[in-house]
Amino acid sequence: MKDIHLIALTVNGEEHEIVVESRRTLADVLRHDLGYTGTHIGCEHGICGACTVLLDGQPVRACLVFGVQADGCDVRTVEGLSDGEELSDLQKAFSRCHGLQCGFCTPGFLMLSEAYLSEQDGVPDEAQVREVMASNICRCTGYQGIVEAVRQVAEERAG
Amino acid sequence: MTSIGERLARKEDPRLLRGLGRFGDDQDRPGQLWMRVVRSPLAHGRLVSISKPEGAHVITAEDVPPGVRIPVRLKVQGIDLDDHLQPVLAADEVRYVGEPVAVVLADDPYEAEDLAELVQVDIEELPVTVDTADGTQAAEFELGYGDVEAAFGEAGHVVRIEFEVGRHSAVPLEPRALLADVDPASGALQIFGMTKVPVFNRDVLATMLGIDENLIHVHAMDAGGGFGVRGEFYPEDFLVPWLAWTLRRPVKWVEDRAEHLVAVNHSRQQKHVISAAFDNEGTLLGLKDDVLHDNGAYARTHGIIVPELTLAMLPGPYRVPAFHGRVRVMLTNKTPCGTYRAPGRFEGTSVREQLLDVAADQLGIDRVELRRKNLLTADELPHTRAMSTLGTDVVLDSGDYPGLLDKAMVEADRLGYLSRLESLRAQGHAAGLGVAMFLEKSGLGPQETADVTVSTSGAVRVHSGGTSLGQGIETILAQVTADALDIDPAVVTVINGDTVLQPFGGGSWASRSTVVGGSAVHRAAVAVRERAVRMASRMLEVAEEDLEIKAGMIGVRGAPGSSVSYADVAKACRPGSPYLGPDEPAGLTARRRFEVEHMTYPYGVHVALVDVDTGTGHVEVLRYLVAYEVGRAINPTLVEGQLLGGVAQGVGGALLEEFRYDEAGQPQAVTFMDYLMPTAAEVPRIDVLVAQDAPAPGNPLGVKGAGEGGLTAAGAVIAGAIRDALGLTGSVGRLPMTAERVRGLIEEGT
């Protein structure tokens, strides 16, 4: 017998009501039930951060959260970052700084950075950015472009 | 207008930044079945029985066509490995933990996983071999030239070390995923998720299924990193399409990380005993290496090319008058091995450069000076070594090796590496500097094919045989096309790795996409350009010689206003056009092939500054410089990106990453908690010096591959830096230099 639940959640401003099994992860709900395939799964055990999304504004590993735990929550995924055609300042900075190659880790790094930058008052230095970016894994870029992009956006946003 | 050499923003970026890439697990089909692989929990044993849970759809070796084995893609040295090939499902014996023994199908992936856990596999245990030296020898061969015995006989000094490289691998961030479906309209098998060598894989599959290769369509996809392991033909690459074909249902399979770490090719594990003969002035007279290569349980698609490349590239950029290498390829009860970025070169470079460091100390010569003295000079190139690898002769094509070494040392000094080293030491730190020089190879043939087509809107499409693995090849090929046609790269779309659009592709591996793929695209684009000029001369009624192309317009030289665009020409190439001759094919399009006999050899220098905590054994990499010669950088930003990413992987291989096994053959690294990859905290800011001083003579673009040089000497340079930091007289002996190992060295005080 499957243990199923009806949940309601908002993803990038859009409301969804779906029936999920209690053991189904938020990552699978987003990817396979709701079609937000931008959230990626790299390890399913909470280390790589490719599945990072914002749950009520906080970065979480969507592979470690059950879909039912997101009931009534506001979820932001990579698909919600750009304003229609226009990429966000952070997305543009990732491209400009060559902060992505295969792009598999990118949604996770973008969401992590988005949350980090929104909490920043001043402009963090490189070491501080590195320390936060060390929460996720990228196998392609050597991190240099990612760190640079986040630093640049922090500077831009600080004006 | 040239697009080559521009730091053009990547074409891949907008879709990837929006989360709109198309990766293996991003698609589903209505009614699809999910496959889950049941894997051997034991390293070696006789398969007694497999009990299937009630009502579950389980497939075992009995159900698959008999004798289906993973073939060797690259046969070298005339060695037959038929006895050591992996079956797609184990039939009688299991030989490593993780070997597929059965698959389960279900409507839902969670259910498939549950059912797979209920499958009981009864295995009668057999003795397990973990140590390479105790393994079964699958192959033995020698490679070399010159009179090595004489060289050692007359040597003033002989230096010998033993060095081991640990088992690690690519571990791309995206696990493997496959979706296969039979299209009812065309009857063709549609496959999503095969990369790297899609045309080769299609042909292998067609043979295994006994169907025409044109009944298989491998689609272009994004892939979350390749680095050599992704896209090789694995057991699942047969099982998923075969099930879809026989059941006439879409079948999907997504690997989880624990599976990936035991299922996908491992790499690198070798033990070397290497010696060098020098005269009294420190001139190299000869080199000898005896290698024990651990290939795990089977020979897979790469056969024995990793050990072959190890030996063939071992002399590196040096003047080595006589060389002899022997390798024994051993099978053990561990995951089978294949290539990982810089295969054979990471291993060989680590060993050779450590040997040179030890030799420099023993000879009392500065280690940079010892290298400079023995590097082949620009005048000595091209230099042919009387041995071959990957079926081609080793001909070092062009370069200035000592020149790049000098440049790198000047740059490191300018950036403050040496002063930082001094000040750290003055403060009592165990700091050290490593310097390593290496030779790479790239642009393996034999061919690549590309199509370039201009549509009536003026948009240009390129169908290439490479695949997009994250390296930015779409951008590179768009730049090559735009350059040849003199158009804006923005109008160029590149499709890679679709076997219908490009049925003759060779794939993306061995740093060949830009070199061989780029050259094919260049040729096809030049052919389109020539055709466009021919057509324009008819349209404008002027001689071809009087036409010129500027910013996408073909016009009469010196007569502004009378010109046609590529779009106009494409319209004039439509069937029924008055400009088209009777037998002339319609369309402004060309397919061209680029064939190449020899590889092109990039080369580089790595310099690293490390600080060793003598209490904990922790090694911090403080500064890292890569200097690399690429002939010509189509997009310097992307070249730099390749180098930066390579260094990060190299730091992992040098310090952290290792697939360890216990005595029972149980893998000890099956999660990212035990397989440690570097994060932003372990990888320092990296300095890059991209040199374009020695264009490759063997291709029209003058390019040398940039895919691997960031990684090649990382093991070597970090081993050298640690040795320097600890003031060792001998070799560090082994990679990775984990904190535990470093502490061991400090205690031994060798």
Ligand code: FES
């Ligand atoms: S997939 Fe969630 S942390 Fe790796």
Ligand code: FES
């Ligand atoms: S860009 Fe490939 S894993 Fe980060």
